[in-house]
Amino acid sequence: MSAGDIFLLSASIFVTVLAGWIVLYLITGREIFAEIPFAERISLAYLFGIGAITFEMFLLSFFNIGYMRSNILIPWVFPVALASARMLRRGNRGKEDTSPRALSRYRRQEAMRGPDILLAILIAMQVFYNFFRAIIKPIESYDAVAIYGLKAKIIYLAGGISGNFFQNLSGFFQGSHPDYPLFVPLSETWIYTFLGRFDDMFVKILFPLLYLAFLTVFYSVLKRITGTRRLALLFTFILATIKQFSDYATIGLSDLPLGIYFALGIMYIYLWMSEKEKTYFLKISALSLALCTWTKNEGVLLAFFGLVALLAYAVRNKPDVNTRSIFIYAAFVLAFIAAWRMFIFKQGIVNENFNVSMLGSGNFMSGLGKLPLIAYEFQKHIFGFKKWNIFWVLLLLVFFNGLRYAFSGNTKYITYILIMFLFGYTLVYMFSAVEIDFFLRKTWSRFLLHILPLAVFWTALMLYSVKKTEKA
Amino acid sequence: MKLKTIKIAVFAIWTVLWLNFLARDLFTKGGLSEYISLVSTDAEGKRAIVYGKKFYALLKLAKTRMAPLSSYGFRGIDDLSLDARRGIYYLYPYMKTENPDYVIACDVSGFGKEGFRRIAELDEGWFILKRE
Structure with missing residues (x-):
């Protein structure tokens, strides 16, 4: 690893963050610069930057534009100019409050005590360990080489998505799932293109960075909601150290990014529900749910759950909710879904594990017979601490002991989403034509990652509700 | 039971299990020796260790x-x-x-x-x- 390589890798990450920063600025405006902490903004910038660049690369392929560093960067000239002009036009409005009073308030809030420091150190240890584990090995796990790494290599060596890319995947590479959205392959291709060479060890830094960025946002949002650092740190620690979550931050699959973008989408809806005047929460949420559909096919189902929860909220709180903003939100997410779905449809590619043709009463009836096996697999994960520590047990205890909190306030919308997830994914298993034992064994531990970050967030909210009641 | 007590109990159980699984990966499953080998070799050597020499x-x-x-x-x-x-x-x-x-x-x-x-x-x- 030469100094030049490290410089280029750092530059690629910097450009990714810059792209995300511009996207964030353009969609939310200047308010967030005053109201969202810097660490949260920069983390969101990374998460959105990688999403925006990969989607741009996908769009470039429509115009047969090859992937060169300059080709990918040139389209950003216009957004950069637009953001700069907007920034200059608005002058200093919305700058952070740096008055002595504000600073003293900030410092008073920021004083960390022993347990906080301990939690922060433990989180840092896990984060460093994950970075180390990620970049010490090349891409090597099963799906990472068979699906994502392979596609990234093919695209990079071809200098773009060639006309016969999807047909070749179907014809020559069994199990490469041509229908999967291209978020992970294109993010790897982006790094290769920026580095100017194929290096499947360097590229893995993308994944612990996603993990770190999400943990930062997760902590920041929880702290904003609960007003207590301790609870926010405790649950960030819990999420960071769940073995399955931290392992998947090092290997290069799309399940972790999916769970991350989905959780982001719902967390910011939740924030918006509490402060509806801050429409940028809704915009951040819409972008996150859109990116959730761009990571994996299951993202469409998850985005649907998010939309249902949002619509339910809008209907129940009709006088307070701007219908137009909800409509734009839904249209934006649906447009993202349609872009990829229509493209895949045009290519004539279907998912062999689950597709619309499997939705029939015959499959439903035979699916009922699968329920005991599905339930057995579910309980294996709830009580198997190896991958999840005691998290699922904790979640169930919190749920049954706090039913009145689970179905009250704005928390209930997240509870509905967790329930929809359970039923939705169970139905997928019931309808799928894949041999159920094999399908469950190979997928359920990964599928749980799709809901895990949100489930941890929900658990923290529930405990916070108990705390509020205790205080009252 | 007070929430604070619950939080401390959860943290204690969680940390014990977390460290246990970490230690198991590193020492029982040979993760540590593999990491030592990976650190002390170049990119080719790393791939050889991962794929099998x-x-x-x-x-x-x-x-x-x-x-x-x-x-x-x-x-x-x-x-x-x-x-x-x-x-x-x-x-x-x-x-x-x-x-x-x-x-x-x-x-x-x-x-x-x-x-x-x-x-x-x-x-x-x-x-x-x-x-x-």
Whole structure:
């Protein structure tokens, strides 16, 4: 690893963050610069930057534009100019409050005590360990080489998505799932293109960075909601150290990014529900749910759950909710879904594990017979601490002991989403034509990652509700 | 029970289990010794450790001996195995096909194929055949 390589890798990450920063600025405006902490903004910038660049690369392929560093960067000239002009036009409005009073308030809030420091150190240890584990090995796990790494290599060596890319995947590479959205392959291709060479060890830094960025946002949002650092740190620690979550931050699959973008989408809806005047929460949420559909096919189902929860909220709180903003939100997410779905449809590619043709009463009836096996697999994960520590047990205890909190306030919308997830994914298993034992064994531990970050967030909210009641 | 007590109890149980599984990965499952080997070697060495030294040596040999844009097949490893997936990934843009120009034989002593000749080998069981 030469100094030049490290410089280029750092530059690629910097450009990714810059792209995300511009996207964030353009969609939310200047308010967030005053109201969202810097660490949260920069983390969101990374998460959105990688999403925006990969989607741009996908769009470039429509115009047969090859992937060169300059080709990918040139389209950003216009957004950069637009953001700069907007920034200059608005002058200093919305700058952070740096008055002595504000600073003293900030410092008073920021004083960390022993347990906080301990939690922060433990989180840092896990984060460093994950970075180390990620970049010490090349891409090597099963799906990472068979699906994502392979596609990234093919695209990079071809200098773009060639006309016969999807047909070749179907014809020559069994199990490469041509229908999967291209978020992970294109993010790897982006790094290769920026580095100017194929290096499947360097590229893995993308994944612990996603993990770190999400943990930062997760902590920041929880702290904003609960007003207590301790609870926010405790649950960030819990999420960071769940073995399955931290392992998947090092290997290069799309399940972790999916769970991350989905959780982001719902967390910011939740924030918006509490402060509806801050429409940028809704915009951040819409972008996150859109990116959730761009990571994996299951993202469409998850985005649907998010939309249902949002619509339910809008209907129940009709006088307070701007219908137009909800409509734009839904249209934006649906447009993202349609872009990829229509493209895949045009290519004539279907998912062999689950597709619309499997939705029939015959499959439903035979699916009922699968329920005991599905339930057995579910309980294996709830009580198997190896991958999840005691998290699922904790979640169930919190749920049954706090039913009145689970179905009250704005928390209930997240509870509905967790329930929809359970039923939705169970139905997928019931309808799928894949041999159920094999399908469950190979997928359920990964599928749980799709809901895990949100489930941890929900658990923290529930405990916070108990705390509020205790205080009252 | 007070929330604070619950939080402390959860944290304590959680941390014990977390450290236990971490230690198990590092010490019982050999993670630590693997990391020490990985740290002390270059990129090629790292890939050899991950793929398995012999298998990686054969893949590297295949890359140097196969003609550009030719096709290959594996013998001795299952089509859906992790080794096969790693091999297909590593060897791309060489393509794995049903009717290949080369056969990469992994740990299959005495294997031969009509119309093919041995062009390179690591030893008796690990070798490459080429269509004549």
